[in-house]
Amino acid sequence: MTDQVVLGIDVGGTSFKGAVIDETGRTLIAGSIATEGAQGEDAFAILERFVIGMMAQAAAQGLKPAACGLISPGMDERTGHVMFSSNLSWRDFPIGPRLTASLGLPVLPGHDVRTAGLAEAQLGAAKGFADSAMVMIGTGIAAALVTGGQAISGAAQMACELGHIPVYPGGEACACGQFGCLEAYASAASIARRYRAAGGKQALTAADIAMRLDSDPLAAKIWNEAVQALAISLVTVTLLLDPAVIVIGGGLAEADEVLLAPLRVALQQRLAWRAAPPIVRSELGSRGALLGAAILAFRSLGLANAASGWQSGG
Amino acid sequence: MTDQVVLGIDVGGTSFKGAVIDETGRTLIAGSIATEGAQGEDAFAILERFVIGMMAQAAAQGLKPAACGLISPGMDERTGHVMFSSNLSWRDFPIGPRLTASLGLPVLPGHDVRTAGLAEAQLGAAKGFADSAMVMIGTGIAAALVTGGQAISGAAQMACELGHIPVYPGGEACACGQFGCLEAYASAASIARRYRAAGGKQALTAADIAMRLDSDPLAAKIWNEAVQALAISLVTVTLLLDPAVIVIGGGLAEADEVLLAPLRVALQQRLAWRAAPPIVRSELGSRGALLGAAILAFRSLGLANAASGWQSGG
Structure with missing residues (x-):
């Protein structure tokens, strides 16, 4: 077992959630922030600060996430753009590329529900x-x-x-x-x-x-x-x-x-x-989305079967 | 080019259609019969006579179909049973196995619309x-x-x-x-x-x-x-x-x-x-179903790409 960890970020309609997850599927750090109705660039600014804050928290504990799984409703998984979010007033909004630039690490975009479904199909x-x-x-x-x-x-x-x-x-x-x-x-x-x-x-x-x-x-x-x-x-x-x-x-x-x-x-x-x-x-409940985001991130690191040993109740 | 031919049979709600098709996608013999409201075993008896008649027509022209693609609404492609046909009053009706027995040659069951879709996707x-x-x-x-x-x-x-x-x-x-x-x-x-x-x-x-x-x-x-x-x-x-x-x-x-x-x-x-x-x-129109049936039959003979050279207008 290496000590690789990844960051999962779940961009919801009314809150953003994040987690640092290790290769065994354990959540080491978790956090969330309410959007309080923020829209457009304001919503993105809150997201960016939140993600940078999660990375700082990880660093403070000696952890260095190697990739970030970023999931959102309306996500185009090929481009990392959110095509349409009525809650956040985003239309063709490039959150994947912009967070890649902010974070300096690979950002793997996932459609939120499809990614939760991936986790539910693998573990749930x-x-x-x-x-x-x-x-x-x-x-x-x-x-x-x-x-x-x-x-x-x-x-x-x-x-x-x-x-x-x-x-x-x-x-x-x-x-x-x-x-x-x-x-x-x-x-x-x-x-x-x-x-x-x-x-x-x-x-x-x-x-x-x-x-x-x-x-x-x-x-x-x-x-x-x-x-x-x-x-x-x-x-x-x-x-x-x-x-x-x-x-x-x-x-x-x-x-x-x-x-x-x-x-x-x-x-x-x-x-x-x-x-x-x-x-x-659902067996995974609200954890499914972030677990799925972590699966995407581990896959990008060449660990395609990262989740095979994870426990749905873990 | 060999001279292999196959039989395609399309079991519709109000008529049965058949064709003998060669490896180039040409229809050599075609026929149809109205069900005239026949249901249950009566409908199957009409179908069986029709298929045996198509084989006899082929034999009269020196053709020996090597397999039969048999398509119907409600077909379970794994078993050859028609699960439900309101028009023909069939429920879990084993037309595939029964025609296999009548004809003494491989019968490949296909769901009618899925098979027409296969033809439309390959040729149309x-x-x-x-x-x-x-x-x-x-x-x-x-x-x-x-x-x-x-x-x-x-x-x-x-x-x-x-x-x-x-x-x-x-x-x-x-x-x-x-x-x-x-x-x-x-x-x-x-x-x-x-x-x-x-x-x-x-x-x-x-x-x-x-x-x-x-x-x-x-x-x-x-x-x-x-x-x-x-x-x-x-x-x-x-x-x-x-x-x-x-x-x-x-x-x-x-x-x-x-x-x-x-x-x-x-x-x-x-x-x-x-x-x-x-x-x-649709480009293939009503020919799509029988062309799809022929594709199924040729696939069963190991000619997986039989249709690749066929013309949609042919």
């Missing part, structure tokens, strides 16, 4: 399946789709945008400019927004809403509408891709069976002539 | 693209989806069922038992059925309806509803798979720009933040 709930769908439900919704053992990325690296498929065509407005997108009904942000818009008296989060389904009919209604929208999207995923397993991750997955149990029922009800694939919760 | 409109979607619109609707150069088949060979994804959840009843399926709005059969159900005075086919859009407001309405349903499904295909090209085939593609022009407009209108992929017509 989709391990051993050649055909799987991982759905990440947080501020937004996206998927990591794997078919025949191969991640689907698409002709322009723009595949797997599950959050914006039309579940109710012409339905509610989505922040993306389209109408009736899955994300407009079923993301954590949309569940909270729709609860308020429907007259919910308190400013509750989706997690709060999930806790009051028995006592609050409005919460139950909004939650069920999210479950039905998710089920519709999973009917489509099932019929187009026939996955052996559907893995649910992201913040909303913390609701666990409060989400998964009715989702299983709704999916099977909407499939008339075939069995629904099993729906399971 | 999707040639040279690693990511493509071919949509076949006839009695039913299905797709051949290719990602990273690999056909999507799924964990149980049940992928690419585009016709049954929900475009209007809870919408019109589909013959499959679900509601709001694409096929309920946009297959040739559904266009004709919906025109009659909406008060159309004549029993018109979808092709007839396509010819009277300027003079018959009801025809224009039903046609537009089919186009919109198709566009919704293609938004989903675009966002999930990001194909470089979408190829439209099947009987309805004979409407050509009457279908494709409004479909392009509708697809782009429903995509707010990314360009739609080009939508083009």
Whole structure:
């Protein structure tokens, strides 16, 4: 065992997270910072300071990360540009090349959900399946789709945008400019927004809403509408891709069976002539993205099987 | 050049087609027979007589097909069983093994649309693209989806069922038992059925309806509803798979720009933040399925690149 370490950076819609991870998959240093609504160059400045701060923390402990796995929604993995982020107001924003310049070490760009899916397929709930769908439900919704053992990325690296498929065509407005997108009904942000818009008296989060389904009919209604929208999207995923397993991750997955149990029922009800694939919760949870980023970074150092001995619970 | 020939058999919902094809891709003998509504064992008996008749025709011309490519909707390519055919009332029906027994020669089973997509990707409109979607619109609707150069088949060979994804959840009843399926709005059969159900005075086919859009407001309405349903499904295909090209085939593609022009407009209108992929017509048309069947058969004879020199117009 050498003492090589890498840096993983997860550029989320509302926070940035980082970790220094060693070859055994252990997280040695972890940190995060809220974006507090920063957009455009301001958001990048926060990211740059955060990453430089993570490197300084590592140096203070005698660690020197040899590469950085950098993951973000909307990432073009070939260029390191974020093509589109509505939360951060980025469009074709070159965060990979700019961080490479700031850090002076290799930066490996990864699409956030695809990278979390890579980790889940190597270490987690989709391990051993050649055909799987991982759905990440947080501020937004996206998927990591794997078919025949191969991640689907698409002709322009723009595949797997599950959050914006039309579940109710012409339905509610989505922040993306389209109408009736899955994300407009079923993301954590949309569940909270729709609860308020429907007259919910308190400013509750989706997690709060999930806790009051028995006592609050409005919460139950909004939650069920999210479950039905998710089920519709999973009917489509099932019929187009026939996955052996559907893995649910992201913040909303913390609701666990409060989400998964009715989702299983709704999916099977909407499939008339075939069995629904099993729906399971992500095993890696929020650690998946950073573990995936570390896998990308170790791969770039020639350690293609870095993760093979890692433990999903580690 | 040897004089090897193969038999291709295309099991459609309303007719069976066959061809004897040589190594240069030339069709030497072609035939077809209508099923006239036959179902179950009756439908198989018609198929078996038809295939034995094709072999006899070949023998009469001194030709001895060395293998048979057998394609059908709902085909499990691993077993040669048709898993489900609503038109023929087949469920887990072993047409591959049974024809192998009847014919005494290797029968290579292929999923009809996937096989037509194989031919289109090797010889036709999707040639040279690693990511493509071919949509076949006839009695039913299905797709051949290719990602990273690999056909999507799924964990149980049940992928690419585009016709049954929900475009209007809870919408019109589909013959499959679900509601709001694409096929309920946009297959040739559904266009004709919906025109009659909406008060159309004549029993018109979808092709007839396509010819009277300027003079018959009801025809224009039903046609537009089919186009919109198709566009919704293609938004989903675009966002999930990001194909470089979408190829439209099947009987309805004979409407050509009457279908494709409004479909392009509708697809782009429903995509707010990314360009739609080009939508083009199948180059091989109805010959694609049998050419694909022949490619399967030649592959089984060790001629993996049999089709490389074939001409799409040949």
